[in-house]
Amino acid sequence: MFLYNKDKKGHLKQVKQVPFKLEKNVQEIFENNLNEIMGLQFVDTEYAVKDKRFDTVAFDEQNKSFVIIEYKRDKSTSVVDQGMTYLYLMLQNKSQFVLDYNNKFGKQLTVNSVDWTQSRIVFVASSFNDFQQTSSLFDNLAIELWEAKQFEDGHLLIGPLPKKDTISMPIPKTSNTKSASVFAAVSSVVKPVTEDDLLQVASEPIKELYTNYKRSILALDDSLEIKPNKLYIVFKQQGKNKVDIEIHKNYLLLYINAKHGQLDDSKSLFENCSNIGHWGNGDYRIKLTDDKYLQYILSVIKQVLK
Incomplete structure (x- = not known):
């Protein structure tokens, strides 16, 4: 290049x-x-x-x-x-x-x-x-x-x-x-956390769903990188958390790192979790069991990328 x-x-x-x-x-x-x-x-x-x-x-x-x-x-x-x-x-x-x-x-x-x-x-x-x-x-x-x-x-x-x-x-x-x-x-x-460590709890359909979202999010910008920690998988850009995904057996929880009201969520699919205890970063959270709204979710994620 x-x-x-x-x-x-x-x-x-x-x-x-x-x-x-x-x-x-x-x-x-x-x-x-x-x-x-x-x-x-x-x-x-x-x-x-x-x-x-x-x-x-x-x-x-x-x-x-x-x-x-x-x-x-x-x-x-x-x-x-x-x-x-x-x-x-x-x-x-x-x-x-x-x-x-x-x-x-x-x-x-x-x-x-x-x-x-x-x-x-x-x-x-x-x-x-x-x-x-x-x-x-x-x-x-x-x-x-x-x-x-x-x-x-x-x-x-x-x-x-x-x-x-x-x-x-x-x-x-x-x-x-x-x-x-x-x-x-x-x-x-020293025990570095891997994606596989966090995915152990997930069912096969949820593993496939995560892979689909992962590939789609990474395709948004070449500067995005994945950094798993003990609680969730982080998508970072220039050292800053942009998206977090919690892995559960039958669903994913996706967080976008922005304060409530900062993003255009025209379909109102995201939950305001600012007053709810949670692990991921940001006030925008959505529970995922399929990729029905994948493209819409990607459009919201784009708003926090540089």
Whole structure:
């Protein structure tokens, strides 16, 4: 895919990608815009833990978990080994993370109130090699890959590397005894949630219904991505929740993240759940047992997309 500028006559001129001069340049962009880019709360930079320094530490307020972000220029290094080592260090120093978070934000977070099972590490680079990309496909590894590209006209292209097909299998084995113990320690605590985990409760017709809605929603915009959590499946755009789907045995609950009255729901199919206890984000909720109104629902969802 190429980026072009179009002049008034309709002529195209390709916008060339230019490399970041320093790894620090990418780091500063992310840290100064972390909520906008990833929907995360920035905690600290160059965070010292034992003999290591984490480039960026962030907090996921929705999942109540810490996120480590590393910026890479070397395509030859293993994201799995570094990722698991850093997650291990975080899990061995939980109190330090919580204390520093509380000191910065004046909060009363406790070690037990953090969901360490949802800890994760994000690697950011202009591109990744095939081995690195394959490593991120293991759905039981809490590793994400994000690409950040800079162009000569000042534009930036930033986003997660799509996980086309995740791999459900044991964490890759290593002959290194120390690495093996680190992998085992991390995998015993960190348990990334998958779509399959949430779909286990659903009947076969509801699984098919979810798949239909999922494909249709993702087709609305290339920037949408799926992020399951323990309660529902989130459709995110630029780090912000746009649509949530709760999975039940015989139905789905779909939420659109907007305040009541902000969207045009001409058929009045959506329930105002602003005063009702619920898990999903937003005041618009609809119970789904079929795809009769799929196209209409998509038209309402479009209203919250950028």
